[in-house]
Amino acid sequence: METTEIIVRLVLIVVIFLISLVVAMYSTYAERKLAAFFQDRVGPNRAGPFGILQPLADGAKMFLKEEIIPTNSSKFLFIVGPSLAIMTACIGSAVIPWGEQLQIGGKLYDLQVTDINVGLLYIFGVVSLGVYGVMIGGWASNNKYSLLGAIRAASQNISYEIAMGLSIIALLMVTNTLSLKEIAEQQHGWHWNVLYQPLGFILFIVCSFAETNRSPFDLPECETELVGGYHTEYSSMKLGFYLFAEYINMFISSAVMVTLYWGSYNYPGMDWVAAHLGSVAAPLIGTVVVFAKIFVFIFFFMWVRWTIPRFRYDQLMDLGWKGLIPIAIANIIITGLWITFVK
Amino acid sequence: MESLSNKRKVIESKPLNFWERIYLPAIAKGMTITLKHFLFKKDVTVRYPEQKREFSENFRGMHSLKRDENGKERCTACGLCALSCPAEAITMIAAERQPGEENLYREEKYAAVYEINMLRCIFCGLCEEACPKEAIYLDGDIVPADYLRKDFIYGKDKLVEAPLNQ
Numbered sequence: 185m186e187t188t189e190i191i192v193r194l195v196l197i198v199v200i201f202l203i204s205l206v207v208a209m210y211s212t213y214a215e216r217k218l219a220a221f222f223q224d225r226v227g228p229n230r231a232g233p234f235g236i237l238q239p240l241a242d243g244a245k246m247f248l249k250e251e252i253i254p255t256n257s258s259k260f261l262f263i264v265g266p267s268l269a270i271m272t273a274c275i276g277s278a279v280i281p282w283g284e285q286l287q288i289g290g291k292l293y294d295l296q297v298t299d300i301n302v303g304l305l306y307i308f309g310v311v312s313l314g315v316y317g318v319m320i321g322g323w324a325s326n327n328k329y330s331l332l333g334a335i336r337a338a339s340q341n342i343s344y345e346i347a348m349g350l351s352i353i354a355l356l357m358v359t360n361t362l363s364l365k366e367i368a369e370q371q372h373g374w375h376w377n378v379l380y381q382p383l384g385f386i387l388f389i390v391c392s393f394a395e396t397n398r399s400p401f402d403l404p405e406c407e408t409e410l411v412g413g414y415h416t417e418y419s420s421m422k423l424g425f426y427l428f429a430e431y432i433n434m435f436i437s438s439a440v441m442v443t444l445y446w447g448s449y450n451y452p453g454m455d456w457v458a459a460h461l462g463s464v465a466a467p468l469i470g471t472v473v474v475f476a477k478i479f480v481f482i483f484f485f486m487w488v489r490w491t492i493p494r495f496r497y498d499q500l501m502d503l504g505w506k507g508l509i510p511i512a513i514a515n516i517i518i519t520g521l522w523i524t525f526v527k
Numbered sequence: 528m529e530s531l532s533n534k535r536k537v538i539e540s541k542p543l544n545f546w547e548r549i550y551l552p553a554i555a556k557g558m559t560i561t562l563k564h565f566l567f568k569k570d571v572t573v574r575y576p577e578q579k580r581e582f583s584e585n586f587r588g589m590h591s592l593k594r595d596e597n598g599k600e601r602c603t604a605c606g607l608c609a610l611s612c613p614a615e616a617i618t619m620i621a622a623e624r625q626p627g628e629e630n631l632y633r634e635e636k637y638a639a640v641y642e643i644n645m646l647r648c649i650f651c652g653l654c655e656e657a658c659p660k661e662a663i664y665l666d667g668d669i670v671p672a673d674y675l676r677k678d679f680i681y682g683k684d685k686l687v688e689a690p691l692n693q
Contacts, residue, residue, distance in 0.1 A: 222561045226572045386551075491561040492554055507549065 197297055200277050207482075208431035209239040215431075215486050222490040246424035254417050258324040265321025266418065266425035272317060273432035276310040279303035280439045281368045283449045283471035287463035295471060296365055303364040304352065307440055308345070311395055314433065315341040318397075318404060321426070322414035333413030336497065337404035340394055343504040344401075348391035350512035351384045354519040355444060368448035373455070376447035383515045385445045387508055392437040394504070397430060399489040403497055438481035442474060449474050587650045589667030590643055590681075591688050595633055598691035601662035604638035608654035608663055616647035617654060634660075641686060645670045645679040 213228065213236070220227030228235035253262055283295035300306060315338055322334020358380050359367050371377055378385045394401040405413030412418075415426045442448060449470030458466040495503065546552050573580045582588070593601050604621035622639035624632045631637075648670075654663050673679055 218565070220570070221565050224564055224568045224570045226570050226574070229574075487558060487561065487565075488554075491557045503550075 192293055193297060196295070197278075200282070200297065201274060204274060204277055204432050204435055205428075207435045207478075208428050209243070211431040211434065211482060212242060212427070213239045214482070215489075218483070218486045219490050222487070243424070246421050249420040251420040251422070252417075254326060256326045257417065258326070261320050261324035262417075263422070265317055265324055266422045266429070267317075268320060269314065269317025269429040270425045270432070272310055272314045273429040273436065276307060276433075276436040277439065279306050279364050280436070280443055281365050281448060282474055284467035286467050294365075295467065299363055299365040301361075301363050304356070304362045304367075304444075307364075308349065308352075311437075312341065312345055314395070314429075317426075317429065318414050321418065322404075325414075325417035327417050329410045329412070329416045330414050333404045333406075333410045333416070336406075336410075337397060337414060340397075340401065340403060340500060340504075343501060344391045344394035344508070347387055347504060347508035347512050348395065350509065350516060351381075351387035351391065352444075354384045354512070354516045355381050355388075357516070357519050357523060364443050368443055368450070371447040371450050373450060374447070374452045376445065376450070378445040378447075381445065381515075381519070383511065384519075385441075387512050387515065388445065389441060390503075390508060392441065393485070393488065394500075396433040396437055396485075398434065398485055400492040400495050401500060402489075402494060403500060406494060434482060434485050435478065438478045438485070439474070441481055442477040446477050587652050587655075587665040589645075589670050590648075590654070590663055590665050590686055591667050592638075592641065592683065592686045593662050593664060594688050594691065597630070599629075599631060599633040600637060600687065601633055601660045602638050602641065603634040603636050603660055603662070604641075605636075605659065607657040607659065611653045611657035612648075613651060613653060614647045614649045616644045616649075618642050618644075638683070641683050643681050643686065645681055646676065 216238070217227040217235070219225075228238040231237040231241045253259060278297045279300060281294075281296040281299070286293040286295060318337040319334045322330040322337070325331070355377060356362065358377060359370055361367060361370075367377070393399075397404050403413075404410075405415065407413075410416070415423055418426060449467070451470075451473050454466070454470065457469060461469070595601050604619050606619065606621075609615075609617040609619060618640075619638045619642065620640040621636055624635050624637055650665060652665055655665055670679075
């Protein structure tokens with residue numbers, strides 16, 4: 185690899201990292217503001233105009249809070265927990281294509297950190313690693329509530345990963361590739377995968393709600409039963425890391441959904457735009473489209489959170505094992521028949 | 528056993544049908560409701576320090592010690608307000624009016640010190656009812672917040688009405 189190439193990649197990594205952090209930061213603000221609008225309230229409006237400095241104030245508060253590490257906790261793991269949570273949340277963004285190739289000075293630049301041919305499997309690996317942060321943190325706290333929350337998180341993630349994997353298999357039968365870049369390229373114009381895999385998409389989005397521990401599947405931090413869930417004992421910025429990791433997860437899983445099902449940077453009329461605006465502006469518009477779609481999904485995540493009450497734990501398991509997995513298998517069979525006889 | 532009141536209802540728990548079991552129609556219904564609130568409902572919040580809700584006519588707020596039409600203090604330090612106060616929030620020290628102070632106090636006796644502890648006060652308005660001189664009314668604003676207990680003991684400097692300006 186050339187030196188320039190490496191530098192471009194490094195810049196891209198830093199930019200994407202910063203973008204994920206900023207998006208996560210402003211997701212906390214958006215969540216509070218949207219929650220307020222859904223409930224006919226105003227939301228944070230004191231820090232800066234319309235409260236847009238609220239995330240900074242929250243961050244400053246988190247840093248200044250007293251750091252408490254319980255005496256009987258396993259100190260090393262107690263610190264590893266949140267670090268792992270935020271690290272696994274961040275590394276998922278490495279394989280996501282954020283736009284088409286940029287052509288500057290006769291050279292092509294990928295708007296993707298790396299295009300590995302098992303990109304989808306990499307995402308799965310990272311997602312399943314995510315639960316370790318929760319597990320380790322919950323166990324190291326030496327607190328019953330934390331442990332229960334961690335156990336819930338673990339079993340929930342395992343259960344829903346199966347349905348998620350099965351829904352992805354049906355998608356792979358359509359796309360014939362694991363590389364996210366190729367999947368994005370295949371959905372040119374309006375040939376979005378969601379049109380071919382509507383059921384698969386519904387399964388996937390339900391599972392990603394469960395994987396990101398978002399309501400209605402936020403049982404690991406169920407306040408009414410478990411105090412604070414796995415992060416009961418956490419304070420200061422360690423708690424901040426857990427909360428932050430949740431929002432980054434939401435951002436990344438929205439990005440994955442956009443890439444897999446909602447056409448990534450493709451939009452109807454993109455050929456016309458590419459022909460008229462040149463090889464730099466058109467891909468950048470594609471990037472804007474990616475982010476617009478991601479924000480729609482983040483809005484959807486929050487919309488669901490402020491609408492639906494939490495599932496009971498046995499209902500959650502029922503839905504996962506008796507509901508989603510059979511439907512996912514049926515979806516695979518239907519897709520197989522469709523490919524064999526129709527396509 | 529037969530019901531005597533005829534109010535008994537037999538409730539049967541039906542198993543959920545297919546659409547109820549997959550939750551999605553119900554979820555979609557709920558989400559349209561929240562979206563309606565998001566898009567169309569106006570918030571009812573009164574942004575307090577900047578915006579104030581109008582008080583009703585008989586709202587009881589901070590006390591004020593009244594002056595008469597000539598600008599003299601009406602209070603004669605009889606102590607009936609202190610006596611009537613169920614929270615024992617009012618205290619005062621009476622003094623005799625000296626010659627030359629006729630334009631300040633209406634009667635020969637006046638309150639040299641008049642203190643209301645706003646942390647004790649329950650804003651019941653009994654002092655207002657007890658006053659024979661129509662000297663105290665709870666017609667003020669909300670008592671503002673403060674940091675120290677001692678700052679909630681309001682003396683005459685805060686309670687007496689502003690003097691008349693001709």
